[in-house]
Amino acid sequence: MALVKAGVVVLDCVEPEMLAVFYKELLEAEQTDATANRVEIRGADGIRLAFRRDVNATPPSWPRPENSLQVHLDFVVEDLDEAERRVVGLGGRPLDTKDAAGPFEERGYADPAGHSFTLRRTSSTAPKQG
Incomplete structure (x- = not known):
């Protein structure tokens, strides 16, 4: 058993x-x-997140270099456009909506408190046609 x-x-x-x-x-x-100072949630897939009160918290400034990316979350989605509409509707904001090169499509966002996260769609696992 792990320590x-x-x-x-x-x-x-x-x-x-x-x-x-x-x-x-x-x-x-x-x-x-x-x-009074912490809320914890659990997603349907088992991910656990908590939010702790820090009255002096300042959001990261990513993509600017000062006080930049400290940590970020990656979420996997099937439909980037639909997920983006949901994020924005909930109060999040896009940070960078350029398509990433390579096998993944991803887009960066900030939550309402300024923490960055990525919505990422993996390439299809279906066999190539033709």
């Missing part, structure tokens, strides 16, 4: 309740725990 097991990814933010709602709706998750 240390993976726990939960925790994002610091000024308003954890509001940020939890964003991710809860985005991931169709359920709230599993809440205190």
Whole structure:
């Protein structure tokens, strides 16, 4: 048995309740725990995220170099356009919507508190035709 097991990814933010709602709706998750300074959710696929109150939290500035990317989340989606509409409808904002080269299509976003994340669509696993 492992001495240390993976726990939960925790994002610091000024308003954890509001940020939890964003991710809860985005991931169709359920709230599993809440205190005055922390809210935790679990997505249908088992991913666990928590949001911790830090009244001095400042969002990362990615893609600018100062205070840039500290950590980000990757989410896999089937339809990038539909997922983007959902993100924006929930209060997120696009950071970079250029198509990435290579086997993946991905787009960068910021959640309402400024944390960056990526929506990524993997290439089809269907066999090539012709």
